[in-house]
Amino acid sequence: MFSPEPFSRPPRVTVSPPGPITALLRFAAPSDPLAAQPRWRLLRNPVQVVTAHTLDEVGSALKAVEQAVAEGLYAAGFVTYEAAPAFDPTLVTHPSGEMPLLWFALFTNFEELDDLPGSTSNFSLGAWTPDGPETEYAAAITEIRRQIAEGNTYQVNHTLRLRAPFAGDDLALFTALSRAQPTFYSAYLNAGRWRVLSVSPELFFSVAGGEIVTRPMKGTAPRGGTPEEDAARVAALRASPKERAENLMIVDLLRNDLGRVSRFGTVTVPRLFEVETYPTLHTMTSMVRAELRPSVRLAEVFGALFPCGSVTGAPKVNTMRLIRRLEPAPRGVYCGAVGYLSPGDEMVFNVPIRTVTLDMARGTAEYGVGGGVTWDSTPEGEYAEVLTKAAVVRGLVTGEQS
Template sequence: MGKMSAAAPLTDKELKVLLEALQGEDSFVFLETTRATSEDRRSLLFAHEVDRLVCGVEDSPFDFLAKASSYLAKGYYLAGWFSYEFGYFLEDKLRSLSAAIEPKFSLAELGVFRRPYIYDHVANSFLGEAWPVANEEPAAADYTLGNIRLNQQHDDYILKINEIKKFIEAGDTYQVNYTLKLLFDFSGSVDALYRTLRRNQSVSYGAYLKRGERRVLSFSPELFFRKKGDTCWVKPMKGTGVRGRNRQEDSLLAGFLRNDIKNRSENVMIVDLLRNDLGRLSRMGSVEVTSLFDVEPYETLYQMTSSIKGELRDGVTLAEIFKAIFPCGSVTGAPKIRTMEIIRQLELESRGIYTGGIGYLSPEGDAVFNVPIRTVVLDGGHGEMGLGSGIVYDSDPEKEWEECKLKGRFLTNPSPVFQLIETLLWLPQAGYWLFDYHLDRLLASAQYFGYPVERHQVIERLAQMSSEVSALSEIGQTGYRVRLLLHKDGQLEVTATACLPPLVKCLPTIDDGPVDDLPRIVLSNQRTDSSSLFLYHKTTCRQLFDRQREQAVQDGFVEVVFCNEKGEVTEGSITNIFARKGDVLYTPPLTSGLLAGVFRQYLLAGCPGSAGNDEEKIKVKESVLTIDDLKNADALYVGNSVRGLVRVSF
């Protein structure tokens, strides 16, 4: 197994070792990028605090920011967080909202550090001094979540959403970002929780913060602001859409979100708000929207973002920046001040770090802060995660309630660990059969799931294995079944097992031999769900197929065939299925819920490059099939790119 040279996150093993090495630290700030871009290609680790700045409800936020600026002027870095409620103290009109905040509540905390440890995801190494880690991987650890509940009951939530709609109708606000909290008890390894949630959400602005018993785990895809020199960027995220099950569906749904009037209008509303906020800091005429309605794919959904840039006036202070733009308008609504008053009136408790800001400030004048959504706070065996949605006049309260619960599944129902698979047939003198089909399918799934890999890297790794099996095949002149695994962190794992070449690698004839003693297939008693994402991509998440196949083989069958929830035939556990009627070979369409098998694609394309008279070939077509269609077929076949086409019977 080898680490890829492309920009990739830390592997799970590397992260586990790094976090183990941080066990002795009472406090640290780890700003991690698991979705590397040209702007966000580095992760920063801040440790060995020189000092810590804390702003409480009795303190002046401007004195706090002035002290932070004094440390920056001395060459120190600062890293930490600002609570959403910090914004109350920056605006005179909002100070009255602070009355309900507990006296011990921290509004902001920034650690003071000499420098960060910098990990570059293109170089796949630390730049300069690396954080010292042990050579051995630590023992496995786990965690438990218990007593999971929302801090608000359904009926009260519906009531509050309807109150918001009355405020909108009265003209007080146009949009309100209303939030509640998921509360839970926690025991076990915080590091294990971080690694699990990190696996489910690849983001450019992740963070893991520790101070004493308190931990903050943030998996935010949203940039609040980036400052480099005198240029400041903001990138509000407003607009959400579902992902498709495959590349074609995905493209259609991305286009729908990009052109959806409701999502565009909500996005523009926040863009206008942030343009105004940034304009308070910038030189006349320098604020520009550099991109509008960008659709970004994440593991389970699409997010719509827009980007705004401004050139800051000379001498703009840190306090002026925060006063102008904090908190981010995407997590308040518009207009900001009146909407924040409505939020304080309706929400049940303080938001805290959720929807505030997490990031760092450098002595060179640079800064990057996220908007802490999808953020977990743990303290003393208890945990919380904020959940919210943007409410407009035509919002459906029940749908908003369901959306909030769905967002909570990020914590309570994390996705399983899985790798992408390709299984290729290697033959002496010929090499890999249907190589381009395999490569295209792998890269399409890698792009869909955000697995960092480049075409040339897969080719090079498979070429290396080809050389190895070529030397072995000279002895036995056999074929090889080559299995490639692509891990989420970009690692490739390739193994090979000797196998016999397939007897049939092309289309059958109408008179294709005797029907006695054909290998038999059996129908599974388990239905598949055609909406399941994993049916459309070849992954290791195939427990049902493996379990059913094992039982079928034990019972003397060569394959087990599945039907979906509508009774439509889909596929076998490791093959696609084909039913011949006359001179047409029918195979189920992808919409029934099945893998686009490489051999299936080859047959549908008419076996390009194969020998034989094209006029004699059977036609291959997609068609919804039932069990009766299989029973009444002139001939049945199962096939894949390693076994070829095999005639079977029920």
């Protein structure tokens, strides 16, 4: 279990002058994660920004954010995948690179919007290029299957990064992404040099009224060309032994993780193997719910759950070591957590899949994509799944929003 003392270093806190939009979030309410499409939260002019650039700053940074929220502020930000060793040193990742491990902006209030604010600016994206050839991806799938055969892992979420040149208005790109892929857990964060554009459909966890809920996603199928074909693909996904086994492994992992911070006997699975439909794909999702133990804090929740099992695999420690060996670069915000905290112990974080990270200094866009690999996986099938999940960004080249 994570404990920030005695080895944590004070976080880096800056006071921010008034500026442009810092955060836009549309997250389902913690009290009802399956409710109708929520409204947008617009947060601007942060009074402070809390960051962590080293592992020993992460714990104290989370504590500072939670304390600020307890005093009445609102927080929005991200934790990168590479922050994982701060919560458990046995979790191995790549070094984090230039991006902060953690970034949260603190606000005195927020506005609610029915739709995204309009923009008359343009953006342009060059061709998306993967960080390795298909043959390299296939070799990784083969190696993962070998590790499964040897009993070192049961499932691995193997990913790759797509990169493209970017220029123009990042908020216009986010608007285009949001309209192409409307989801329950969308977020735009302006972190200065770094911009996070997340249209994730996956809830990492939400907390409200002492209850914690997770909704892992595992299992994907492309949309059909006709209503009949579409319905057939939903039925096939729902019945697929491979996809159900993949989903159930992660549900079991999250049940175990939640048990570390929950009241004994309260962990339940009220929904299992449900299929959700989005513009480019169908995906299988389940729900795990529990009652938090009294006085459990944010750092303890992250210590029990982070990174989400759906983007690591199982068992988590061994599998993350394998991910470190097979993936050539850090994941960054992708597969970490993006979310907000409100006064009154309400918090919601997504799993930032379907997420573009912009480096405004270099003029580049990065999009992570991957899938769960089991013994039944094939290199061809896994690469096809990657292409399906990348469809939402591959179609965005230029845009003007109004």
